Amino acid sequence: MAAPDELAFHEFEEAANLLAQTPNETTTRSDQLSPKGHVAVAMDSGASYGAEDEVEENDKTVLLQEEKQQPGFWTFGYYQSFFDVDTSQVLDRIKGSLLPRPGHNFVRHHLRNRPDLYGPFWICATLAFVLAITGNLTLVLAQRRDPSIHYSPQFHKVTVASVTIYCYTWLVPLALWGFLRWRKGVRERMGVYTFLETVCVYGYSLFVFIPTVVLWLIPVPWLQWLFGALALALSAAGLVFTLWPVVREDTRLAAGVLLSVVVLLHALLAMGCKFYFFQPLPPEPMASPHQATSQPAATGLPPTLPRSVAA
Amino acid sequence: MAEAVESPGDPGTTTPRPLFAGLSDISISQDIPVEGEITIPVRSRIREFDSSTLNESVQNTIMRDLKAVGKKFMHVLYPRKSNTLLRDWDLWGPLILCVTLALMLQRGSVDSEKDGGPQFAEVFVIVWFGAVTITLNSKLLGGNISFFQSLCVLGYCILPLTMALLVCRLVLLAEPGPINFMVRLFVVIIMFAWSIVASTAFLADSQPPNRKALAVYPVFLFYFVISWMILTFTPQ
DSSP: OOOGGGOSOSSOHHHHHHHHHOTTHHHHHHHHHHHHHHHHHHSOOOHHHHHHHHHHHHHHHHHHHHHSOOOOTTSHHHHHGGGOOOHHHHHHHHHHHHSOOTTOOIIIIIITTOOOSHHHHHHHHHHHHHHHHHHHHHHHHHHHHOTTSOOOOOTHHHHHHHHHHHHHHHHHHHHHHHHHHHHHHHSTTOOOOOHHHHHHHHHHHGGGHHHHHHHTTSOOHHHHHHHHHHHHHHHHHHHHHHHHHHHTTSOHHHHHHHHHHHHHHHHHHHHHHHHHHOOOOOOOOOOSGGGGGGHHHHTTSTTHHHHHHHO | OHHHHHGGGOSSSOOOOOTTTTGGGOOHHHHSOOOSOOOOHHHHHHHHHHHHHHHSOHHHHHHHHHHHHHHHHHHHHSOOSOSHHHHTOOSHHHHHHHHHHHHHHOOOTTSOSSSSSOOHHHHHHHHHHHHHHHHHHHHHTTOOOOHHHHHHHHHHTTHHHHHHHHHHHHHHTSOOSHHHHHHHHHHHHHHHHHHHHHHHHHHGGGSOGGGHHHHHHHHHHHHHHHHHHHHTOOOO
């Protein structure tokens, strides 16, 4: 086989020696490397895995930063770097947020330290408009049952919805990021996410509410609560699984408080949306004429509803 | 020029007459007439054009702009892969359409503040800020379309939805009922699809191929919101 001297690249002496000794070994070594890499990613989070992964990620990010110059924040190119995603990547991130798994950290596994702003921005916009539109639709459905309710497009709800959702997705991650940075100053071993990664996590976690809000049109109360609880569980689980590896290093008290505040805020958002945009429907109107005598009892309820609906 | 350099060394040979041979004998100001207009035909036409638009009647100016706007309306209604909207963009058409839409969609002042349809300003803001946001989005994703070209295309493609609004207003003059609603829903859906097809025909080529869906989705959301406002419009 080829002697080491015949190989042109004298820098790679180690590889040349290996090639001389066992010609087939290089191929198997490369095969071994890739499954090992995959196994390292898919393993459950253990302390050793976390350390290895962090070292790998640090090396990678250092290399990337050396390669590309960061343009200043006043240039267009700076913001363009936050939209550097393809359709398949966005869809993959959405899928990752819909199905959170205990070992998979959303930031490491799906974002791979390349957060984007496209997802959070357009998911929030879609959610705001879907909330306003479905809230309006429930009013239409309510009016069909009880014609005394005055239907109107209620355009101001769009403003309320968009302000709420955008403030939630940008201010809460800001607070969380600030808190994590402060804790990192106190305890050195904690990992930290950048602000954009936190915004990304929150933005993508809101995606599961879009189909939930559409399903809230079905006028069955217990079904609405079931969908709401399911969406909240999925979304909050995604957030908790992402934050756990970072917060794990902190004291138990701080970690517990942080995670419970995160989940609580999320639940408040979900319930606030449900109560503000979706009013309970009036009862079914009595169709048959025999029950005309029971009509006066039923009409006790509807007159109170138009006031609450128009509020 | 090479010939002129080499030839003085060969007086006896029958070389062809070198270039620029008698040039040094000519005096510029006397032999070559330099007075009068030195113009290239195309440039002179443009200069005449520029000077004459100041002198033409107002009707000509307005009709020329209206014809340009009308031509673009035709391109939107029959979308083919053409560059007209992109090459000669203007914002007159979007302004006319947006003002028409906002005037017809606004609620009367009789209604209370909270309920009711959008105000004039709300429709205006949604259309223009929506268009600006979509343009920024497509530029950030790496599209090579200019800012105003994109605004122009998005604004002109509201034309089918404006026509849907006119039809809905006419249909609403009849008695209300489920058939009324079905007709309006059908018209709005058709025009919404037409808007999307028209704008995608103009915009899709400017995006990198693996991000087309990312750039088209906000357009879809934009026209969906406008269609919703048209569909839920109830005259007071």
